[in-house]
Amino acid sequence: MSEVDIEWPWQYSFPPFFTLQPNPETRSKQVTAWKSLILTYCQKTKTYLIDVREATQFALFNNSTINRKLEHNVIISILSELQKTGNATPIDKGKNRWEIYWHTLEEWSSLIYEYISNRGMQNTVVTLYELVQGEDSTNEEFNGMQQDVLIKVLRALERERKCEVILDDDIQGVKFFLTVSILCV
Amino acid sequence: MNRLKYTSPVLLDGESTVVVENNVRLYDGHQKTSFEGGELIITTHRTLWGRPGTIARGQTCLALHLDLVLFVEEESPSAFSFSRSRKVILHLSESVEESDGPQLTSYYSFIKLSFRDGYTSNVIGVLNDLLQKRLWEPPSPEAPLIPQMPTIKLRTGIVGIERSLQEKQKATDESITKAFQDLSKLMTMAQDMVRLTRTISTKIKEKQGDITEDETVRFKSYLLSLGINDPVTRDSYKSDNQYYKDLAREISDFLLSHVEEMGGMMALTDVFCRVNRARSLELLSPEDILNACRVMETLGLPLKLYQFNSGVMIEDNSSLSAEELSQKLGISVTLAKERLLTTEKYGKCCRDDSIEGLRFYPNLFLTKEE
Numbered sequence: 001m002s003e004v005d006i007e008w009p010w011q012y013s014f015p016p017f018f019t020l021q022p023n024p025e026t027r028s029k030q031v032t033a034w035k036s037l038i039l040t041y042c043q044k045t046k047t048y049l050i051d052v053r054e055a056t057q058f059a060l061f062n063n064s065t066i067n068r069k070l071e072h073n074v075i076i077s078i079l080s081e082l083q084k085t086g087n088a089t090p091i092d093k094g095k096n097r098w099e100i101y102w103h104t105l106e107e108w109s110s111l112i113y114e115y116i117s118n119r120g121m122q123n124t125v126v127t128l129y130e131l132v133q134g135e136d137s138t139n140e141e142f143n144g145m146q147q148d149v150l151i152k153v154l155r156a157l158e159r160e161r162k163c164e165v166i167l168d169d170d171i172q173g174v175k176f177f178l179t180v181s182i183l184c185v
Numbered sequence: 186m187n188r189l190k191y192t193s194p195v196l197l198d199g200e201s202t203v204v205v206e207n208n209v210r211l212y213d214g215h216q217k218t219s220f221e222g223g224e225l226i227i228t229t230h231r232t233l234w235g236r237p238g239t240i241a242r243g244q245t246c247l248a249l250h251l252d253l254v255l256f257v258e259e260e261s262p263s264a265f266s267f268s269r270s271r272k273v274i275l276h277l278s279e280s281v282e283e284s285d286g287p288q289l290t291s292y293y294s295f296i297k298l299s300f301r302d303g304y305t306s307n308v309i310g311v312l313n314d315l316l317q318k319r320l321w322e323p324p325s326p327e328a329p330l331i332p333q334m335p336t337i338k339l340r341t342g343i344v345g346i347e348r349s350l351q352e353k354q355k356a357t358d359e360s361i362t363k364a365f366q367d368l369s370k371l372m373t374m375a376q377d378m379v380r381l382t383r384t385i386s387t388k389i390k391e392k393q394g395d396i397t398e399d400e401t402v403r404f405k406s407y408l409l410s411l412g413i414n415d416p417v418t419r420d421s422y423k424s425d426n427q428y429y430k431d432l433a434r435e436i437s438d439f440l441l442s443h444v445e446e447m448g449g450m451m452a453l454t455d456v457f458c459r460v461n462r463a464r465s466l467e468l469l470s471p472e473d474i475l476n477a478c479r480v481m482e483t484l485g486l487p488l489k490l491y492q493f494n495s496g497v498m499i500e501d502n503s504s505l506s507a508e509e510l511s512q513k514l515g516i517s518v519t520l521a522k523e524r525l526l527t528t529e530k531y532g533k534c535c536r537d538d539s540i541e542g543l544r545f546y547p548n549l550f551l552t553k554e555e
Contacts (some may be wrong), residue, residue, distance in 0.1 A: 010553065013539035015504070016546045026535050029550040068539060 006044045009037060018068035020077070033069075034078045039087060043102040045047075048146040050098045052076055091148075099149055108142065109151040111158075111160055115140055116176045125166070127173045128154075188277050189296070192248040194240045199320065200230045204311050208301040209234065211247070212272075214293025220247065225298060227311060231323040232275075232298075248286065249296070252321060253277050256345065257312040258298065273298045273308055364431055430484060432469070432477035436460055437486040444488060450520050453478065453490075463548040504537065504544040 011017040011033045021027040041047070041060045052075050060160060061070040070078075079098050082088035086104040091097045093183040101113065115137065132145045133139065142150075154174050157163045163176045189211075196202070210221035211234060219421075224240055260272040274293045300308070369453040399478030436456070443459060444451045451459075453475065461468045471478075476491075482489040511521035525545045528534045535548045 010260075010549075014546070014549055015539065015544070016535040016550075019536050019538040021535050023529055023532050023533050023535070023548075026548055026550050029534075033550070068537075087259070 006041060011034065011068055012037065012063060014152075015066055015068050018063070018070050018072045024051055026075045031078055031081055035082055035085075035087070038078065038082065038100065039102040042100045046144055048099060048149050050079070052096045052098065060168075066113075081110075099146075099152075100148070104154045105153050108145075108149075109157040109160070109162075111140075112142055112153060113176065122176045122178045125173045127171065129172075131174065167182060187286060187288050187290070187291045188253045189234075189247045189249050191245050194226075194233055194235060194243060194246045194248075196228065196320075197230055200228050203229060204306050204308060205226050205314065206300060206304050206306070206308065207237075210299040210301065212297035212299060213288065213291055214295060216293075221289075222301075225300075227308070227315070229315060229318075249275070250321070251312075252319075253317055254312070254316060256348075257316065257339065258352065259309050259310055261359065271300045271303050273300070273312075275312075307365070308399055327330075329465060346446060376401075427481075429480050430479045432473060433481045433484055433486060436477055437488045439463060441487055447516060450524070451515065452520055504546045506542055506544050 011030075017030065017033070021030050038060065043059075047058075050058070050073050055072065055075050056069055060173075061075060063069075076095050079088045079090070079100075080095075082100070083090070084108070087101050089099050089101075091099055101108065110130070116126075119136075128147060128150055132142055132150055133148075137143045144154075145153075151165065151167070154163060154165045157176075158165055161177065163174050166173045167173065190193060199396065206225045206227075206228040209223055209225040211223070213220050220234060223234050224238075226235075226240060231251060233240060233246050233248045234248075235244070242247050255276040255278050256507050257276070258274050271384075274295050274297050279294075298308075316446070338426045368525065371476045375428050439460065449453075457469075457471055457474050460474060478488075478490040505525065507518050507522035507525055510516075510525060514521065516524075525534065529536060530550075532548055532551055534545045535544055535550060
């Protein structure tokens, strides 16, 4: 993986950071630091998917300057911590492939709905491609979002009855609703 | 006694004086004789006895030729004797010559020399030595020695060895009996004491409230130190407790300087070796030492078991491995590691476990705030 333009925290160059600490107090500080670093890193690099088996390719888990790597099982346990706050989900049984949500699905869905509302695009059908790859959304954070993650975000919106996801073979789109209509008398 | 002769104290050919002792009394067998307070001279050939000054003036004295002495032994002092007096028994062979001594016949085959003031030199050793050397015999290179050997060379013969073994056994037996006389008295006393304390404890139990709390506690502690179960509270304490406490004090006194030398810590195995080496006898079992060390803390002694939290300060921006720490402090690697782990346990350092080995860093996770 290429060099990443990210401001690494001091922990990143502190060798014990890459060893899971046995002291509970120390460990909780360490894990907290890792969690925030992972989210920052994924946000900066727009990484939606991490495969633990290829973790050494990420500069995140492999600091070549001090020659330290984070072990697989430690990565998994930290990602599991992220899962508790809704910031990550394993997508296979072996917990090797993880989707990372630096914004939780709920946060994403409100971001997207806000974007749609601001543009008055309710009651129109938007293709998923248009939504995350289109020219209009290039400045939005969700631009370039992976489709699997996007569908999960939209499904969350769907549960709130704010949209309807259309996943046909030929068209993959979404129709947003006006929230006002829900506030019926 | 009939083997002794009146003779002149002039030394014979090749004879020389070996030992001179004063205030010596002669016994015929077990019988005291009137020959007391005399001067005893042991020469290479004879044993001479004379009244004070007579020998020096060359007057007649009593002489026993060492040829007649079969073997020598010391009479063990009786249990009731407090004097410095020591007695040496000379076992004699049958006299072949007609006696011209103070006594013509004797029932006994031995005489005793009683040293009223003890003796200054090793009389037994000297006599044995002389009996072996047999300096009074003209040096004869050949045969005559051999037939004499079984009768006279007692120290090396089987009979001699057996006899000396017997004597030793007897002496040991006696000393053991003496030692245990006191002990059996103590044991009978102890039984009475146990009975006494039991009755008193029952009384305390009955009269609870009549005596103050303070007194009860104090009395209980007396009972405990006697090694008696307290039937009032049925505590499981025994005299072991007191034993461990005393032991803890002793170990602490002895080890403090050593532990300081070692850098403040010593593994329990080292403690065990050092304490037992210092005691050399009366060795302690590992369990006793462990138990004693356990109570150290409660006694407020300067040492305690697992005193690891005294803490290692690691300078910032540096890391340490157990090996480096052990070299720095001059302690064993195991101890150094134990210290680091304890430091880690208290959150003062954190670990870096890599292929380069386990190293410890100051715990910036807790100390460095963002």
